[in-house]
Amino acid sequence: MTTFTVNGRTHQPEGPSEMPLLWYLRDLAGLTGTKYGCGLGICGSCTVLVDGQAARACLLHVGELEGRAITTIEGLSADGMHPVQLAWRALNVAQCGYCQTGQIMQAAALLAATPKPTDAEIDAAMSGNLCRCGTYPRIRAAIKLAAEGGEA
Ligand code: FES
Numbered sequence: 778m779t780t781f782t783v784n785g786r787t788h789q790p791e792g793p794s795e796m797p798l799l800w801y802l803r804d805l806a807g808l809t810g811t812k813y814g815c816g817l818g819i820c821g822s823c824t825v826l827v828d829g830q831a832a833r834a835c836l837l838h839v840g841e842l843e844g845r846a847i848t849t850i851e852g853l854s855a856d857g858m859h860p861v862q863l864a865w866r867a868l869n870v871a872q873c874g875y876c877q878t879g880q881i882m883q884a885a886a887l888l889a890a891t892p893k894p895t896d897a898e899i900d901a902a903m904s905g906n907l908c909r910c911g912t913y914p915r916i917r918a919a920i921k922l923a924a925e926g927g928e929a
């Protein structure tokens with residue numbers, strides 16, 4: 778049986794090893810903050826961190842995650858005070874909100890690897906996260922704000 782952690786807690790999924798991580802998180806682990814958009818790896822709404830790297834939960838099978846550390850939006854911070862979350866709130870980034878957990882996880886991974894990203898680095902990192910509401914300008918501004926360590 779595959780063993781991995783989600784937000785610091787050990788999980789041993791039952792069922793088929795080819796079950797997408799996204800299914801496991803939402804339907805079996807009750808972590809519904811990670812959203813199902815396309816199921817094909819092209820929208821980014823299901824983005825989580827795997828060993829600190831942004832990854833699409835719809836493309837990962839639970840059976841290939843032995844020993845990995847997964848972080849979902851529920852585990853990004855204990856109190857919703859991650860710098861990215863603070864910046865998102867300060868700039869009211871979300872519109873409908875559906876894509877935003879994926880956006881936040883992708884942004885958190887970017888800033889962990891590149892604390893002061895350029896516009897080009899932001900665009901490159903975020904290009905696979907789609908937003909039907911067109912919140913892209915606020916997303917970019919919030920990433921810059923988070924990089925500066927400010928709230929507004
Ligand atoms: S649901 Fe995974 S990338 Fe769209």
Ligand code: FES
Nearest residue numbers: 873874908909910
């Ligand atoms: S805020 Fe609605 S899809 Fe992004």
